[in-house]
Amino acid sequence: MSTQQPIKLDFGVVHYDLMLPPIIKRNYGKWKYHEIIKPGILKHVSETGEEFYTVRAGAPKFASVDTVRKLCDLADKYCDGYLRFTSRHNIEFLISKKENIDGLIADLKKMGLPVGGTGNSMASIIQCTAWMHCHTAATDAAGIGKSVYDGLFEYFQRMDLPAKLKIAISGCLNMCGAVHCSDIAILGVHRVPPKVIDEIVSKACEIPSLIAVCPTYAIKPNPKAKSITIDPDKCMYCGICYGMCPGVPLADPKNDGVSIWVGGKVSSTRSGPMFSRLVVPYLPNNPPRWPEVVDVVKKIVNVWVDGAKKDERMGEWIERIGWGRFFKITGIPFTDKHIDDYVFAIPSMSTGAQVRL
Amino acid sequence: MSTQQPIKLDFGVVHYDLMLPPIIKRNYGKWKYHEIIKPGILKHVSETGEEFYTVRAGAPKFASVDTVRKLCDLADKYCDGYLRFTSRHNIEFLISKKENIDGLIADLKKMGLPVGGTGNSMASIIQCTAWMHCHTAATDAAGIGKSVYDGLFEYFQRMDLPAKLKIAISGCLNMCGAVHCSDIAILGVHRVPPKVIDEIVSKACEIPSLIAVCPTYAIKPNPKAKSITIDPDKCMYCGICYGMCPGVPLADPKNDGVSIWVGGKVSSTRSGPMFSRLVVPYLPNNPPRWPEVVDVVKKIVNVWVDGAKKDERMGEWIERIGWGRFFKITGIPFTDKHIDDYVFAIPSMSTGAQVRL
């Protein structure tokens, strides 16, 4: 079996021509405008006059082949056999016949899949594999994601938020869930330096690159043990070293946990893209439902809903009222951890005498 | 003579009580409001009802005792023997009797001293000693200052600029003229690495600190010569090394010259403080009147006067219209030198897809 060879290589990606519904091919590049008929239902109108409907449904990002086949069944029944996934991993049913919409929605309901996520709603939550499948995770993503979804469920199905709400979760600083530019981001954090297991380091790791890769120069050679040492005063628990070398694990059930970030945004609209900013440095890992995390996220969403003007993304709202005010009204304590002390720290300091007291 | 000793030490600064006119003492901390009666003439009104006048005059920052005595004569004649200098080195005559104003102005005119510099006028130009007295200067300050003053003379005496106009000149990167936050800044620049004079370095300079002080790590030890070498690819001609060591001079008549910066501001008003930003990386030293520099400065002032709204400092105006537009309307070429490539470069890059074409 292991001597078997691939039958071909480098054939690349299937052509999208095979995947597009005929109505899309006919109107490709000719779309004129769209409307959101109701949460989860988009209508696109073409210059040719044709109309096209999309029903967007949330789904677990981790799905069984069973469920995927059921989705295919629905697409066959209502969508001439076509569906797509969005860049945030929702399912979109592609409908050329308006009259199919209601039946589809009813069937989705039966399957337990919520319809929504369009317009000014909560978009689906970007998540990485974390405890489901990843060795560097400091927390889970899918489990937190499910808990937050349940806590904010209504907002997926409504469109009366001030603006879009994009949440992301990453199990560790690698940020595969791209938490760095989300309205609300949940990020797993380690808080103690890696343990150095000399036997593994000496056997499995390339020591010079390991030393070079540490951003804070915390790793020093330990020639006697053919290994390394880590200066606990310099290490900020980023895990980059562990990404390269199994001999420096940093998982720690007592100290690992979750941090919360807010105010990021990607689109170039209005204010342009913005980074998510630290608001809660640490909450304990409290599986299976992470109540502390869900509470903070809900609180943040609530103050935003109360305070923001129409079209103000989380970060735009906070930038208007000031970050100090944000901490005040959420009651989240401000600490020295919030103050950047890394490479680009200086441009983030409040220069001049403008102060909100 | 050289064996003589000081009669006392550490007696500190004369008390200001000895220096303040009686009317100021009476109204100290009780001022209620001010008016600018005309360019150069301030009126301050106290809660006690007393009125107090200031006549501000420009003067050469470098003055002979002769001239200073003449200023004292005027102060004795019109100001009960009191005057002050401003933080930008103008002279202020402190007048308790309104009827003295006109006589003073007439006498100042006779002396050739312009009255103005208040409100939305050109403030006096901050300058360092440069070629008048400094060993690190790449250009002169007083000579350029005089030339720019003559070129913009009217603006010192008028108050119809969009906002205050603060110009500063420094002869070298040390920035003693505090050019880093001025509406228009003129900064002397070297453009070739220091020459290393081994005999001086080995005798007069402390080599380890010399090496440590170079921000780009361009200096390497040269143990054979008990001196150092400078990597021309790494040196960006800042002159910090020369500040510590006479053995590495970098004055170079062919390559030294002047750079122009705009848009800086100090006050916390509106936009808050801002740095001056590079607009012309190099103009040749063309003494005694630096026509190229005067031309560029005048051009910049003119486009600002034409384009800015009321109360818009240079930098506020440019930030509103965009830097690209500024380069376009001034016709100043944009080059790779304008793009920051130093420590805080990344936060100055234009992230996202917003582009003005």
Place this chain on the structure above:
Amino acid sequence: MAEKSETPILDELEKGPWPSHVTELKKTGYKGLLALYEQIYQDKMTHWAHGGMVGVPGYDAGVIGRVSDRPDILKDAHTFRIIEPAAWFYKTEYLRKICDTWEKYGSGLMNLHGATGDLQLIGIKTENMVPCFNEFAQIGFDLGGSAGDIRTMSCCVGPARCEFSCIDTLAIYQELTMSYLDEMHRPRFPYKFKIKISGCPNDGVAATARSDLAIIGTWRDSIRIDQEEVRKYASAGLNINDVCAKCPTEALEWNGTELKLNADDCVRCMHCINKMPKALRPGIDKGATILIGGRARGRYGAFLAWVLVPFMKVNPPYTELKDLIKKIVEWWDENGRTKERVGETIYRFGMGRFLRAVGLPAVPQQIIRPRANPFWFYWPGEVK
């Protein structure tokens, strides 16, 4: 009485209205993973471990090796990264074949999709990999990127279903993917290199935040305005003044009957178009803005991608675009350090050096504002 569950902790995640991944996991019958995941929840600590180099012969990428540190519960459970079809469109016929194959050789658990874009299939044993790959090959699904290579790309729905799209995102995706298969399958670069393609500045694939090279559709001329439709929005209750107020450059003015645009001031942010899609449309002279250097985390913190080329026509055969990517990747390959993404290499060398190397001009659109420090360099020949 009901049987006692083997996963009492995870079961809690089956409650609540949102579809549960635990339920899905159970449906696959992939017991090992379920048990390991429960163990992890109990220990509050991952039991996954480095999986070493595993893969399909001929490729050095596309499979993420993954084993657990509790082989008593589950041993190897590698991940297949499969290049997604452009904009994640599927005919069910294909999706069903994928399900069948994955059920046969893998765990039956799918990650739909990975954040980079791939169709991720989680949990395959080493010995099943080649047969599984061969079956995917038959239906035309190749492996994607991993490690120091050009990664699997992604593109938004673009012209397929979006009126805003200024470029043919799907065609560009297709063309670039097919052009870089070797670079994708055989890592040889300092680190990963991600390319993402969005049809307009709304940036539907988050290219600005998540890609080393972002291709974002835009237009060079002026927004097209249908004044009649604007008035309709107004009478329907849209606050047009508010739309104008949110324009980042005050380019818009509404006098109650007409919307005036100062096209010179427009920075193509999309806001007004988003608010009035029936009335406003991008111009007709379309192309893309090319951005460089985005990435999460990073040695210096995350970078958002910044403007490299303010406007480029992007039409088949995409010569200009492909030449540029080639030059960028070559320069980075030569100059980048291990685990250094291209944005960081540019930061280390300076934008000026990079621009010279790839033959692009310095333009004001690349920056927010010019440098504030007096520390720059002269190139040979510039000084006497």
Place this chain on the structure above:
Amino acid sequence: MAEKSETPILDELEKGPWPSHVTELKKTGYKGLLALYEQIYQDKMTHWAHGGMVGVPGYDAGVIGRVSDRPDILKDAHTFRIIEPAAWFYKTEYLRKICDTWEKYGSGLMNLHGATGDLQLIGIKTENMVPCFNEFAQIGFDLGGSAGDIRTMSCCVGPARCEFSCIDTLAIYQELTMSYLDEMHRPRFPYKFKIKISGCPNDGVAATARSDLAIIGTWRDSIRIDQEEVRKYASAGLNINDVCAKCPTEALEWNGTELKLNADDCVRCMHCINKMPKALRPGIDKGATILIGGRARGRYGAFLAWVLVPFMKVNPPYTELKDLIKKIVEWWDENGRTKERVGETIYRFGMGRFLRAVGLPAVPQQIIRPRANPFWFYWPGEVK
């Protein structure tokens, strides 16, 4: 025919309407400097050179040693830095004495004033320094700072003539100067340490840009508004809506008869007060904002000073302020590298470490926005 000038180049700088420094130089009769300056203009290159350590016995600062590399033209021409009286107020009696002494022992050329604040007297020979100093001592004028010490300070005109001033700038200047004479006259710090005092956020001594520690007057309560006077400004033609529009935080609203202030939103920028000094005044609960870390050029480029203490009461005997300065300077003295200003030391160590060392709390006013990178530290005791 007129005699041929010895300074044909410099003579050009006597033309034009602005008072000429060349004319002043000529008036002093200080031929050596005039000739050297002409030579420099001719050669387009400075002829000044390091002057070595010169000074008044007992002090290691206050004199800038300066010689020329053309001793044939001029040899030594050191600079006396004399601490200016608070806010540069002079009774002519004193200024005349200064002129007399400087004429007697020095060049007769004055630099009124240096950018740091000192009264700078340019051009004294080594042998004249002690007698000259002694005469200045008699009238009460001491030398200021130079090298790695606490530098001569400066303060704006403040309560002496400005209705905006929220602190007694002159008194604070006096007190701090008298407190740090030892630190000023005997350099022992890593580098210079500058303190500047402005009465309000207009920052009339540019403290934000030019001092390591900036003391800037402000208020804690609400701006005082005289509505009647606001209306007068309005009828006199001031565009009050425009004033409101320029408020950085939209804290102001004008309805045509009344100016409403949302005091919670005011960030004390001074703009509205500046525009209507008769109608608006700072509140009555006054104090200062303390900023840290400003400096020009710098190893990393210039730093603008940033907020350290958002609001501090600053009244005699100034204990809180002086304690804070002491702690800051001590920490920096201990941790700073040669030629490292305090802002750079803070940058190197991190604001968190610095705040802990000086015993100040972290508060949101210190930053524009929180960190975007996930790289922070835990202190001993914070983790299990």
